[in-house]
Amino acid sequence: MLIKNVTILTMNSNKDIIERGVVVTDNDKIIDIGGEELIDKYTAHEIVDGEEGILIPGFVNAHTHCAMIAFRSLGDDVPDRLKRYLFPLEKMLVDKELVSLGSKYGICEMALGGVTTFADMYYFEDEVAKSTKEIGLRGVLGETIVNFNAPDADEPYGGLEYCNWFIDKWKNDELVIPAVAPHAPYTNDTLYLQKAFKLAEDKDVPILMHIAEMDYETEKYMHEYNLTPVQYLNSIGVLNSRMVGAHMIHVNDEDLKILKEKEVGISHNIGANAKGAHGVAPAYKMYNMDLKIGLGTDGPMSGNTLDITTQMGLVAKVHKLYNNDRSIFTADQILEMATLGGARALNLDHKIGSIEVGKKADMVIVETKSINMQPIYDYYSVLVYSANPSNVSTVIVNGKVIVKDKTLLTQDYGVLIKEFNKIKDKVVEAASSL
Ligand SMILES: [Zn+2]
Known part of the structure; x- marks a missing residue:
């Protein structure tokens, strides 16, 4: 998989930031990180266009x-x-x-x-x-x-x-x-x-x-x-x-x-x-x-x-x-x-936590098109002070895309809400006895 058109906040020991960055993964692992020169270097089965979003470790x-x-x-x-x-x-x-x-x-x-x-x-x-x-x-x-x-x-x-x-x-x-x-x-x-x-x-x-x-x-x-x-x-x-x-x-x-x-x-x-x-x-x-x-x-x-x-x-x-x-x-x-x-x-920093070659491909794209995300002078500030969870557009875990265009691909949570509504009465009744 090749992820392009993103600003990468690597969170490596130098906290390197790569604008117009590219990350390449193979199965569950990150195998290359760099600029747009990587686009021609690899033949990807799957291309994720980050649409100028911010790519961070999950x-x-x-x-x-x-x-x-x-x-x-x-x-x-x-x-x-x-x-x-x-x-x-x-x-x-x-x-x-x-x-x-x-x-x-x-x-x-x-x-x-x-x-x-x-x-x-x-x-x-x-x-x-x-x-x-x-x-x-x-x-x-x-x-x-x-x-x-x-x-x-x-x-x-x-x-x-x-x-x-x-x-x-x-x-x-x-x-x-x-x-x-x-x-x-x-x-x-x-x-x-x-x-x-x-x-x-x-x-x-x-x-x-x-x-x-x-x-x-x-x-x-x-x-x-x-x-x-x-x-x-x-x-x-x-x-x-x-x-x-x-x-x-x-x-x-x-x-x-x-x-x-x-x-x-x-x-x-x-x-x-x-x-x-x-x-x-x-x-x-x-x-x-x-x-x-x-x-x-x-x-x-x-x-x-x-x-x-x-x-x-x-x-x-x-x-x-x-x-x-x-x-x-x-x-x-x-x-x-x-x-x-x-x-x-959690003692998992050898596997996850930063975008570095050899680590697991657990990454998130935060989109920058929503009204609360502009203008951007400091990527970290935007994420900490302006972003909210609904700005997350893409989520990749262990090399697999599980959220795309803000939609969860692996579960229909609308069905789960209906199930919850069935147990609500029981919960209210139990709570009222306390
Ligand atoms: Zn607790």
């Missing part, structure tokens, strides 16, 4: 629970929502069918917004894996483990056994990377956190977990051990490079040193953190310390949207405001976190 959504889209716009303003509202609601309603339908819908939204890789943790994760394959995204998918009866387990910690089976089933897949996902330190005791970590080590897979998100989480570990959540996790030996921590809001300088030393991945979920009034993570410090930090949306009940474009604008604005300095977090740094940073957090 966005990485480093933390979500996409099937929760079934509950989007429900109970947004309920206090202590997670324990009082969300967990009971999930126990009543979440089953295989809901996860299958919800994950398909959520993955459609991610694809249309230019997300090519996402990390997800939920129940019945096998259904999420099937949806991921069907729509053609790359997913790091972890089955949730909690210390109570979950929708997919009749006993506490039942998720651990499911994980074992799930990892074996998907271990060698091209697009699905199975993972272990203990929900959080406060929903798993020390022994089970260590068991989950050992399973990830034994199977050589990532481990996904919410870390240092809640104020009651910090209080618990300070009270019990006089340690922060990060220090506690380090003390029980479960932090290393395979760990991807979502949120990491309540962390101090000592914690940041631990995260650096242990090469822990971080998903910074600014939209969900702000909406949940959880606090502002020290993301600018993390970036400058060269920690493995990417951006995440969190579940659509927490952050409501599943695209990374929305997050980029928020990250820039919230951190400038919070630090009282408009010069920090430049637009290229934000796009770096949204692409290569997410890839680093």
Whole structure:
């Protein structure tokens, strides 16, 4: 495949920009990058005309629970929502069918917004894996483990056994990377956190977990051990490079040193953190310390949207405001976190995250014809401050075009909306009992 008539933001180590650029792919890989001289050098089976759009590496959504889209716009303003509202609601309603339908819908939204890789943790994760394959995204998918009866387990910690089976089933897949996902330190005791970590080590897979998100989480570990959540996790030996921590809001300088030393991945979920009034993570410090930090949306009940474009604008604005300095977090740094940073957090930067020869062909074209996209003096600024997910026109994952002319080729999401309408009454009824 040959992609032409685009400005390429490579996100390589020099952050090279190639105007009127050309990218050539062979199957799933990028094999050449350059100017228009490449058009005559290759005989392409498929030519993608970018129509003067901006070609970037696919966005990485480093933390979500996409099937929760079934509950989007429900109970947004309920206090202590997670324990009082969300967990009971999930126990009543979440089953295989809901996860299958919800994950398909959520993955459609991610694809249309230019997300090519996402990390997800939920129940019945096998259904999420099937949806991921069907729509053609790359997913790091972890089955949730909690210390109570979950929708997919009749006993506490039942998720651990499911994980074992799930990892074996998907271990060698091209697009699905199975993972272990203990929900959080406060929903798993020390022994089970260590068991989950050992399973990830034994199977050589990532481990996904919410870390240092809640104020009651910090209080618990300070009270019990006089340690922060990060220090506690380090003390029980479960932090290393395979760990991807979502949120990491309540962390101090000592914690940041631990995260650096242990090469822990971080998903910074600014939209969900702000909406949940959880606090502002020290993301600018993390970036400058060269920690493995990417951006995440969190579940659509927490952050409501599943695209990374929305997050980029928020990250820039919230951190400038919070630090009282408009010069920090430049637009290229934000796009770096949204692409290569997410890839680093998930230990996939050898494969994805930048447009470089030898990497997987995961790329996105953002069109520049819409009214909000002109004029362009700085490509990064336009993407971070002016673009919205509906400016994404073409999405390529693993060398295959899955979105063309803003249309998803691999799924008809109109059919999914009709299916959702069938379950809405059930959801409303369950929610009204809480
Ligand atoms: Zn989450």
